[in-house]
Structures are given as structure tokens and as C-alpha cells.
Amino acid sequence: MSHMGYGCLMAVDRAHVLRSAAALLTRKSTATMDEVAKAAGISRATLHRHFAGRDALVRALEALGIEECEAALDAARLDEGPASDAVRRMVREMEPAAALLAFLYTENQLFEGEEQNAGWTRIDDRVSALFRRGQGSGEFRIDLSPAWFTEAVYGLLASGAWAVSEGRVARKDFTHMIAELFLGGALRREES
Amino acid sequence: MSHMGYGCLMAVDRAHVLRSAAALLTRKSTATMDEVAKAAGISRATLHRHFAGRDALVRALEALGIEECEAALDAARLDEGPASDAVRRMVREMEPAAALLAFLYTENQLFEGEEQNAGWTRIDDRVSALFRRGQGSGEFRIDLSPAWFTEAVYGLLASGAWAVSEGRVARKDFTHMIAELFLGGALRREES
DNA sequence: CCCATGTGAGACATCACTGTCTCAGTGTGG
DNA sequence: CCACACTGAGACAGTGATGTCTCACATGGG
Structure with a gap:
């Protein structure tokens, strides 16, 4: 063999x-x-x-995280339909990878000196492009930058994964919590 | 002496x-x-x-973080005026402590076995109370729990601090970015 | 059947960090 | 001036994780 x-x-x-x-x-x-x-x-x-070694393990974990994220972005079809629905699909598809993402999100600081994996750049670009598209179509507000939208989504995914693993919120609410807070904010809508 | x-x-x-x-x-x-x-x-x-020892240092850092957070909450006068304005004040006052908060937020997972510092519980309670007040007054939506609001604010503060330290966003935008995204969400308001 | 492959268990030296100690230097207050 | 408090630098052993090695065992293919 x-x-x-x-x-x-x-x-x-x-x-x-x-x-x-x-x-x-x-x-x-x-x-x-x-x-x-x-x-x-x-x-x-x-x-x-x-x-x-531990380093190689973390690298492999990073590669796995990138792979899962890109698969999630593929499945979410970010360039189809309303941008807000694309965000909901993205959050839903990212959920299984959120915990791993949260780990890598904090662990990446260890590689500070070295160049970060190109995969993250690809992912950032795809997510940012979604927000840019939403801003261009008039769906998303334009007083906040796509870069911040991207960071914020990562932060909420990490917070959500952490809160779920700590039992502070129910796993079944994960997608709704994150997507709706991110899209609509905490304020009650006037027209609701 | x-x-x-x-x-x-x-x-x-x-x-x-x-x-x-x-x-x-x-x-x-x-x-x-x-x-x-x-x-x-x-x-x-x-x-x-x-x-x-390192442990004592982290504990002292934790005490410092709690102290700064509580001072920030005091300065923000969470129980005065509209809840949304209280959130803006809270984010503004928390900004200097955000980086430290982000560190402790990830480091706390190491103390998993032990009981967490009572200070965090006090802080959580105060922040949650703000969101409950906002829901009671009709300002905040009620389909998301105060616990999730609290976690989300922490997550956004940590993400913001990290993004600023990485140079991905400008420090002067910190308060506006976090507070407005959290309150209003990414969607463009109809009545704006 | 026999061999090859992959595995578990353990021994071993190495290395980095830690906690502790000593000693010399410096500045301040009495 | 002297005693005291505090510091920096370095030495030292202890500790825990790591990387590497060997050996015995199990399993599957030829």
C-alpha cells in the first residue's frame, strides 16, 4: 500500500x-x-x-477552522438575495465552527510576529464584501465600516459560543440571538 | 514609618x-x-x-478590572434617563478598561474549577438590570434576553479593543462603533 | 502463517519558567 | 553621617511540559 x-x-x-x-x-x-x-x-x-508538537497542532486546528469557515461561507451563498438574509444564513452555517473560531480568535495573538494565514484574509474579504454589498443596496447603514461589521460578527460569534458553552444561554437560540441582535440592534423598532 | x-x-x-x-x-x-x-x-x-507569582498577578489584574468597571458603571449613571443613552455612557466610560476586560474575559476560562470573583457577578447584575429596565420601558426589544445583551456588550467591547489594538479601526470611533451597532444594529432604520 | 504497520506505555534527557535566595548598590530620612 | 528600605542582578534548585526513544502488543494483508 x-x-x-x-x-x-x-x-x-x-x-x-x-x-x-x-x-x-x-x-x-x-x-x-x-x-x-x-x-x-x-x-x-x-x-x-x-x-x-503543540505548535503544529494549533496550525492544523487553524487550517481546520479556515476550511470550515470557508465551507460555511460557501453554504451561506453570501452573494444571493437580500444581504440581511445572507447574514442570517452565514451565522447559521458558522454556528458549528463558532467554538473553534473563538479559540483561534484568541490564540492568534501568539503568532503576532509571523504573517497570518492567508485563509483568514480570504474569509475577511468575503465577509467584508457582503457588508459592502448590503451598504451599496441600501440595506445596511453606512456610518459603520465593513471592517467593523466583520469584527463585530466575529466577536458576537465568539461571545455566543462562549455563553452557550457556559450555559448562560440556550444553544437553540444561538443563531437567532446573534443574527437578530447584529442586524436589528437592541432598540425596539418603531414599525414593529 | x-x-x-x-x-x-x-x-x-x-x-x-x-x-x-x-x-x-x-x-x-x-x-x-x-x-x-x-x-x-x-x-x-x-x-x-x-x-x-503569576497567579497573584492575574488576581490583582482581575481586581483592577473589576474596580475600573464598577467605577465606569458608577460614572455612567445607568439608572438615569433613557436606557439607550445609559448604554452609550456605559460604553464610553468602559473604553479605557476594555483592553483589560478583553484579557480577563478570555483568561477567566482558566479559573473554571474555582468560583469566580463576586465582583463580576455584581457587574453582570448591574448591566443586566439596565437592559431589563430598557425592556420594561419599551425601549429595548424583548425577544432577546438581558443575559445575552450583557454577553454581547462584553463581546463587542472585547472585539473593539482588539480591533483598535490591531489597527483595524480607529480608536476615536470606538465608542460610536460599539454603542451604535449594539443599539441600532447593522440594518438601516426606516425612519432615518 | 508471517510480516508490516500502527499503537500504547513508559523511560529519559532537555528545556523553559518559576520561586527563592544572596549580595551589592542607591537613595532617603533621622 | 548612619541606618534603613528598596531595588537590580544573578545564582540556584524545583517543577512541569516537551521531544525522543525503545519495546511489546494488536491487527490486517499477502
């Missing part, structure tokens, strides 16, 4: 390991490699065979 | 050390005690004389 990139024994499911690591590190960002291994149900040795 | 709590030599300004530590740890949450000391312009030995 030398023609296969990975052995035929299937061995440890790399995606599963990343899943477990994301779930654990989201809750405890300082978790040990040993804890990460235990959480994935494998030994530290095996973990280290797949990810040569 | 044994009657004084602190020596007469004024020595290292404890508040200044906390300031520097907050500024550094906000950018790099894993900074070493040595780095914290250097950032404050003192030696590691002196730092350790004032804060017996």
Missing part, C-alpha cells in the same frame, strides 16, 4: 483528533499535550506522531 | 506595574513573568516582591 498517502490501517482518525482537541482547547486553552491526547482517546506518543 | 502600609520610598508604583502588565498580557496572554517585569521597567525580583 505504499501508493497511499496514509497507511491502510486507517489508524487514528486525524479529523477526530482535531475535533477533540478543538473541543478541549476551546474550554481550556492551556491544556497539555497529554490532556489533548487523553481527550482524543489516544496516547501522547500517537498524538505526537500525527502532530509534531 | 512603620505606621504606613507601604514604605516611604514610594518604590515601584504598583498601579503602573499593573497597567504595564495589562497592556502586555492583553497582546500576549502567555507572556513570561520576566517579560512582564521588563515591560514595567523593573526586575523580575521586584515584580515577585509585589506579586507572589
Whole structure:
């Protein structure tokens, strides 16, 4: 089976390991490699065979987060229909990746010196483009910048994921809470 | 001068050390005690004389953050006038503490096992009370919970502080960006 | 059946950070 | 002037995580 990139024994499911690591590190960002291994149900040795160190693990997690975000943006069809509906779809599709996003959002400060992954730039551009489109169509207000809209959505997604994991709000309300607060704000609409 | 709590030599300004530590740890949450000391312009030995370990430092930072938040809430007079104006005052007064708040917001996950400082509960209660008041007066929408409003404000403050420190948005826009997005949302108002 | 692959468990040295200590230098107040 | 308080610099061992290695075991394919 030398023609296969990975052995035929299937061995440890790399995606599963990343899943477990994301779930654990989201809750405890300082978790040990040993804890990460235990959480994935494998030994530290095996973990280290797949990810040569904590840094490589975080990088892989970052790649996973980028992949999931881009898939979510694809599924949300940001350039179709009213921009507000596109935002709702985006939040809904991003929900499964929100916890991982929140972890990476805070962890990225560690890579301060180095250049950030180009994937984030791509994602930022797509999200910003949505807000620009909404401003151009007259749906969104123009006194706030697309860059801030983008940051704010990330912040709300992270806050939402954190609040859900802490049990302060119900998971089923996640999408509605974030999308509607972001779109409509806290003020009651006059015409409602 | 044994009657004084602190020596007469004024020595290292404890508040200044906390300031520097907050500024550094906000950018790099894993900074070493040595780095914290250097950032404050003192030696590691002196730092350790004032804060017996990293844990004590973070606790002191937490106490400082709580103190500043409560002072900000006092200054914002949350129970006076329209709730929306109170929110604007709150965001404005919280701005200087936002970076520190963002750091503590992510760092608190490390204390997961232990009980959280009662100060945060007090602050949460005061902020929640504001949103409840706004809902009762008909200013704020009632399909979102005060708990989520509170979390969302924290998230936006943290995002704003982070975006400002990264240079993605201008510091002078901080208050307006956060308060107006939170209150009015991204959608353009009909009656505007 | 036998071999190859992947795994778990553990030992081991290394490294970074930490907490503690000592010593010398500096400035202030009595 | 002297005593005192405080600081900086450095040495020191302890601790925990890490990276690496070996060995035994299990499983699946030829």
C-alpha cells in the first residue's frame, strides 16, 4: 500500500483528533499535550506522531477552522438575495465552527510576529464584501465600516459560543440571538 | 514609618506595574513573568516582591478590572434617563478598561474549577438590570434576553479593543462603533 | 502463517519558567 | 553621617511540559 498517502490501517482518525482537541482547547486553552491526547482517546506518543508538537497542532486546528469557515461561507451563498438574509444564513452555517473560531480568535495573538494565514484574509474579504454589498443596496447603514461589521460578527460569534458553552444561554437560540441582535440592534423598532 | 502600609520610598508604583502588565498580557496572554517585569521597567525580583507569582498577578489584574468597571458603571449613571443613552455612557466610560476586560474575559476560562470573583457577578447584575429596565420601558426589544445583551456588550467591547489594538479601526470611533451597532444594529432604520 | 504497520506505555534527557535566595548598590530620612 | 528600605542582578534548585526513544502488543494483508 505504499501508493497511499496514509497507511491502510486507517489508524487514528486525524479529523477526530482535531475535533477533540478543538473541543478541549476551546474550554481550556492551556491544556497539555497529554490532556489533548487523553481527550482524543489516544496516547501522547500517537498524538505526537500525527502532530509534531503543540505548535503544529494549533496550525492544523487553524487550517481546520479556515476550511470550515470557508465551507460555511460557501453554504451561506453570501452573494444571493437580500444581504440581511445572507447574514442570517452565514451565522447559521458558522454556528458549528463558532467554538473553534473563538479559540483561534484568541490564540492568534501568539503568532503576532509571523504573517497570518492567508485563509483568514480570504474569509475577511468575503465577509467584508457582503457588508459592502448590503451598504451599496441600501440595506445596511453606512456610518459603520465593513471592517467593523466583520469584527463585530466575529466577536458576537465568539461571545455566543462562549455563553452557550457556559450555559448562560440556550444553544437553540444561538443563531437567532446573534443574527437578530447584529442586524436589528437592541432598540425596539418603531414599525414593529 | 512603620505606621504606613507601604514604605516611604514610594518604590515601584504598583498601579503602573499593573497597567504595564495589562497592556502586555492583553497582546500576549502567555507572556513570561520576566517579560512582564521588563515591560514595567523593573526586575523580575521586584515584580515577585509585589506579586507572589503569576497567579497573584492575574488576581490583582482581575481586581483592577473589576474596580475600573464598577467605577465606569458608577460614572455612567445607568439608572438615569433613557436606557439607550445609559448604554452609550456605559460604553464610553468602559473604553479605557476594555483592553483589560478583553484579557480577563478570555483568561477567566482558566479559573473554571474555582468560583469566580463576586465582583463580576455584581457587574453582570448591574448591566443586566439596565437592559431589563430598557425592556420594561419599551425601549429595548424583548425577544432577546438581558443575559445575552450583557454577553454581547462584553463581546463587542472585547472585539473593539482588539480591533483598535490591531489597527483595524480607529480608536476615536470606538465608542460610536460599539454603542451604535449594539443599539441600532447593522440594518438601516426606516425612519432615518 | 508471517510480516508490516500502527499503537500504547513508559523511560529519559532537555528545556523553559518559576520561586527563592544572596549580595551589592542607591537613595532617603533621622 | 548612619541606618534603613528598596531595588537590580544573578545564582540556584524545583517543577512541569516537551521531544525522543525503545519495546511489546494488536491487527490486517499477502
